[in-house]
Amino acid sequence: MGEVLSVVWPRTHVARAYGLPAYRDEGVSRPFAQTNAALEELVVEVGRLEPTGGLLDVLLDLYSTRYARGGDYFTPDAVAHLFAGLAAPRTGERVRDPACGSGRLLRAAAHWARTRGGEVRLSGTDIRPMARYAAAVNLALHGLHADLGEDGTDTLRAGLPSEKADVIITNPPVNMRDWGYGELKGDARWDLGVPRPGNANFAWAQHILADLAPQGRGVLLLSSGAAHSSSGSDGLIRQRLLDRGLVVGVVALPMWPFPHTRTSTALWILAKGPRPNADQVLFADAGKLPTWKDGSRRRFDQEPVERLFRIFGAWQEQRRPEAEDAPDSVPWCRAVGFEEIARADFDLRPARYLQQRRPTTSNSGLDGRSRTRDVYKAMDRSAEARRRVRDALKGRHDQRAE
Template sequence: MPPEIRIPVRDLGNLLEFHDACRVVAGLMILRNQARYSPRSDQHSLWNWLLAQTDKPQQQMGLSVRECLPRYQDEEGRAFVPRLPPTADDALRRLVKAIHRAGRLDDCLDQCFQDLSEAKAKSGDYFTRNDVVRLMVAAVDPQEGQRVLDPVCGSAGLLIGADRHVSGRTGRPSNLELTGQDVHASALHVARMNLDARNLDARLLPPMDSLARPAESSYDIVLANPPFNASWRAEPRTDDPRWSDEAAPPQDNANLAWILHIVHALAPRGRAAILMAEGAATGARHVEQRVRGRLVQDDVVECVVALPPGLFAHSRAPCCLWLLNTDKGPRDEWGSSDRRGKVLFINARKAYEQAPRRKRRLSPKGVEQVLRTLGEWREVDGQYRDEAGQCRSVTAEEIADQRYDLQPPKYTGELGIGDAPEQRQIDELAAELRDRFQESRVLEADLLRILDEL
């Protein structure tokens, strides 16, 4: 995007709560879109009136913007408009003027959300980066008419990315069935406004913790960027179809719970792309090994990609992209190679370039290399070859020999950050100690129950 049409949102982000700032930006984009493309003269008048207020130094821009923003109702039917303090007036003036001058509003809105995410990421508020969205969507390659779910949808960026992927390939609006979930009502407000700003339709479910119960439908594509290493305290349920007693996820970390939840939501030939903290692939506790063992034995793990550290403003830690597939056999419409019983590991830790403000982002060349490797591995005539330090196709038996460790550099022949033998030994000892603590807590609970029954 040319620098002259960058939208100044960081000051606004410093003055408002994260989701409120996103609501304001998306609402103004919707209003500008309506003025630009709607034949109704009142839409032009409303935007022009708001634009005129920016030249009145004594005018409280917060009140003017609140008057014009589209009204969105909460779950109780109340119209919600963010409160805009007088301290935000100057930032709002600059924002309205910049949006008026902007060209492609879709690109501008993407940039605004990314800038706000970078500004607020350290407080835990952020949306999936656009470069990562493009990789995730292209890796699962949604097709027309498919059902797409994001169970932790945030701003709906991954759903919008899926729509762009299909419409870009076909040259016409996609007919994907898009569904989004999120635990935060404020995030769902932003998602709805983000979709409306692009004239896209999606079913957004009421606010809820997606992990609380299994998905009610099955989906052809699932795209997700769950919170990394979030705490999770699930009520034990022996009848939960997402996991068995032998492969239930740990309750102190939700990473593997998210993966099992998504596996259960996939249709018989469904595919998923999940962004995960590296610990989900490497955790050495027995409970973590059991869950990964089930995933490998059930043959749903298609590929794990090690991504560069420093992609996200809130963390320098590396992460992995998990690609799941419930049918890795040969089929005409999706890969002619039979990859059952195998997992592809790709080490893309160096696939980055420097971005402004000393940030990193995935390089186009690096993304292209990951997708090319994946495509060649899926096709019989793709001429796939293992490449030391880059990629390797591994059998389920070898993965079992490695205690179901799914960290790509372990198989591609290049140790990654924190993977030195001494560190691995420390991690394994720490994991064993955590297992002992967990066993002691279970024993304590059993003893207390017996005492209560006496």
């Protein structure tokens, strides 16, 4: 079986499109050699229960949980959806992820555009060859293609691509130490200040800004330390980001999507060019949003997440603002002027400003109905999966009895 798959693999669309061999030299990268009839039978049965793309997501989560180290992991689906909704890519835009991992952020961005009747152009790179491999398969299984560059591309050391991006969404290694300070400290990308040695947070932020088109926007995941650290040039860079109106907002993330680390994180929404509300920053706390369980996975309730997207979209005038989309319409969001931020030593942690908000009355009845619908849907999916497994096993038993 393994020999057959090794022969067939180079003929597949994904292998041809990305130049991917059937195996690599790493010890964990010879899956075909381990395949046997029992595994094939299991894959067939599981494949009958859900689409192959869903099975790949489960495997990516298992791999990430087992092998994640600190800031080195595959982005969970729930977080990828937040990236896409906050970036809100539009038809024809060039969407890039300079640390693409398994390709989930690119996939989420493409899905966001497609559900709104459009297509985007995708590109990405990653320093790990196996991550590029996973991204290529992930995108191909969902009918997508991206320019994934060369194997093992160190984005910060490689410099800027020839073509600017309209949207950049990325989840780089958190607090990355070896980012090339000695080689890159004189690089022209550090327009706001040379990032400090031993931490790449603001190297990534400035790389993104340098890679964006004049009206481009980006969503970047950083550790919470980047929001308040005064070490080295961090505080000065944050101040310059604000002075130039480059920070649209910051969304704090809960800890549950990242079980492999205790580092708290946040999404920074950046934008270049003139924009509304350029003298304020919009802060939100996604940890305050209700969640539900889908098997072993935890997810955000969809309705509050959509409201978060509407609030940020209206804030940037990407959509017509409504009264219910104002920042003060929910207790987990607040717009803050630069003067208040300056008095707080340019601290950009959402908790610093949201704790000053008075709780507002939420539409608890609506939230309750939404959660009830989600529970019923999950129960229906679970019952259907059990029925199909039972039917598959019964049919196999009947065949063997004959």
